[in-house]
Amino acid sequence: MNTLTQRLAVLLLLTTTPAVFAAAFVDLTVTGRLTPDACHVTLSDQGTIDHGKIPSHTLNAKEFTVLPSQLLQLNVQCSRPMLFALVGLDNRAESSLAPGFFYGLGRNIHVPAERLGSVALSYRNPIGDAQSMQVLASSDNGETWSPEPNAYPKSYVGFAPPGDRQPDFIGQLSAQLRIDTSINFSQYLTLNQEVPLDGSIVLDLRYL
Template sequence: MKLTLNALATALLLSTSASALAASTVDLTVKGVITPNACTPGLSGGGMVDYGKISAKDLNLTTPKQLPRTTLQLTITCDGGTLFAVKGTDNRAGSNSSGGTYGLGLINGTQKLGAYDLMLNNAVADSVAVTVLESGDNGTTWAESADAILPPSALAAFGDRTSGTWLPVPIQQVVSDLVVYAQIARADSLDLSDEHPIDGSATLEVKYL
């Protein structure tokens, strides 16, 4: 599992109006914000979850095989109090055997080996327990995450509702359990005549708010 950090996000907006379609000019807007603070993410164990060898005989023929839950520690440390979110990206997109999850790779290019969820638990920010929040609209609105699961491409943040609504709070350091729930697809959907690697890969990215 690889971690990436984007210290500066820029957006390029090319806009035309109906009246401009017939004009000889077009406007270009380049936007962004330079933040004085930077945040560094880290995962315990080098971000590695290794299930070793699993016998095909131990898989379930007609139902997914749940693998043992594994807990890593996610730490995000910033230069100062910073508003940020965490975004998960599935580097094996299209290989997940169930919706809203991360994939474990393909067998023979087409058979989906399995899937896994990522869950954020027991988050503590600057020595204070915080609530895991979720946003499905790129940070426009926030809500308490009922299950603390971080699906691919969604945003998670850490905050409270002291303002009357759930919002992320500025944080210098947050420590959270990152729980990995993995499962292997039903055996009758897989070619198990040869060895196949479990090949999950995700990127956790800090997004500045």
């Protein structure tokens, strides 16, 4: 092989070798997201209680007027059995007549100093993972528990089989949420115009 031929052979090798290597591998990308186990809470009727129009002459002047109790269906669906509690947070706490026990019903929009009344929450007939449950409550952020169906503001509410004194791990929970609404003494309210009731409560699910 003469010198010119040798040089062409070397140039050919240098120009073709990278193309051979480029075709010999391909990138692989692996994606995804690691997400924490979680529970999803729902209420029937989109969590709305509507008492309709209440004529002012039907209200008691010197005692609370207790409106008919209402029930909403509460469901908690978890990705696996979880240890959790529900906490009621009052968006109208400044209007509550007894903040440790009742949720506020808002203020008279025409006379803001007037508080309209109270809302009480309680849990009834809880079923967890196809077995009957009892309702437990804690006033110290889950340190101690005792049987208590009422869901007081900021109180932790958990669920456990009858006889247990600590909330249990639950994958699926269903319960009735009872709402009891009371209107303040009418002698303390200015009712010469239509006044909307304005209770607003958040049920916050917290993992224990």
